[in-house]
Amino acid sequence: RYCMNQSLEGSGMTSRRTRLRMLERLRTQGIRNEALLEVMLNTPRHLFVETGFAERAYEDTALPIGQGQTISQPYAVARMTDLLLEHGKPENVLEVGTGCGYQTAVLASLVKKVNTVERILPLQQRAKDLLWSLKFRNIRFKHCDGGWGWPEYGPYDGILVSAAPTEIPDALLKQLAKGGVMIIPVGIGREQTLQRIVHESDGFTVENIESATFVPLLARLVQASGQRVTVLRLAPRCRTVPD
Numbered sequence: 001r002y003c004m005n006q007s008l009e010g011s012g013m014t015s016r017r018t019r020l021r022m023l024e025r026l027r028t029q030g031i032r033n034e035a036l037l038e039v040m041l042n043t044p045r046h047l048f049v050e051t052g053f054a055e056r057a058y059e060d061t062a063l064p065i066g067q068g069q070t071i072s073q074p075y076a077v078a079r080m081t082d083l084l085l086e087h088g089k090p091e092n093v094l095e096v097g098t099g100c101g102y103q104t105a106v107l108a109s110l111v112k113k114v115n116t117v118e119r120i121l122p123l124q125q126r127a128k129d130l131l132w133s134l135k136f137r138n139i140r141f142k143h144c145d146g147g148w149g150w151p152e153y154g155p156y157d158g159i160l161v162s163a164a165p166t167e168i169p170d171a172l173l174k175q176l177a178k179g180g181v182m183i184i185p186v187g188i189g190r191e192q193t194l195q196r197i198v199h200e201s202d203g204f205t206v207e208n209i210e211s212a213t214f215v216p217l218l219a220r221l222v223q224a225s226g227q228r229v230t231v232l233r234l235a236p237r238c239r240t241v242p243d
């Protein structure tokens with residue numbers, strides 16, 4: 001299980017002082033949203049990483065969270081959230097790729113409702129338990145292929161994708177409300193571009209933000225740890241043309 005023996009407040013390398021250093025770094029990296037910085041100061045990132053990595057939780061690096069996945073580096077979480085919030089204030093957000101739930105926690109502290117999907121069930125369950133124990137009550141979880149979104153609770157005025165498809169899945173564009181914004185890394189292998197897509201009245205605008213490195217968006221579901229992966233379906237592909 002998670003390092004729940006680690007305290008919420010943290011000490012030493014997980015203390016407030018270490019967290020303040022992370023904040024300073026984020027500021028020099030161009031993050032200006034004070035509400036977001038405050039949330040990142042108060043979110044116990046050391047509880048989200050694998051036991052043994054807590055001491056490194058506030059470094060600007062990706063760290064293992066089990067199942068061959070990584071927690072996104074603080075800068076990536078900050079930048080994506082910043083871009084999402086810059087565009088009005090989304091209330092009903094879809095997150096694709098829950099992972100350890102750290103980005104979910106940051107989002108849920110800033111918006112009304114977060115709907116989050118993950119393809120690896122054990123990761124999702126762990127994130128769900130941890131976020132519940134941290135008193136979050138505005139998050140819905142689903143084990144599914146995020147390439148299809150989560151139509152039931154859409155349309156969303158914000159969509160944040162933490163894994164990179166080679167093209168933007170059509171289903172996600174369909175679930176983006178008019179006026180809504182999607183932040184998504186797109187590309188093959190390590191060659192990805194972080195994009196911001198806005199659903200305007202006459203179609204979608206796509207803005208290239210910067211280069212990014214995320215794990216690929218895979219259309220395979222994992223039910224349990226060590227279990228063979230089953231290919232259920234291929235991720236939908238689409239062109240980014242006006243609707």
Ligand code: SAH
Nearest residue numbers: 071072097099100103118119146163217218
């Ligand atoms: N924000 C997360 C990022 C984890 S990495 C964190 O900080 O922990 C990206 C996550 O996306 C991984 O957990 C991976 O399993 C998940 N993922 C990849 N493809 C997916 C898909 N098609 N549907 C849902 N989740 C997916």
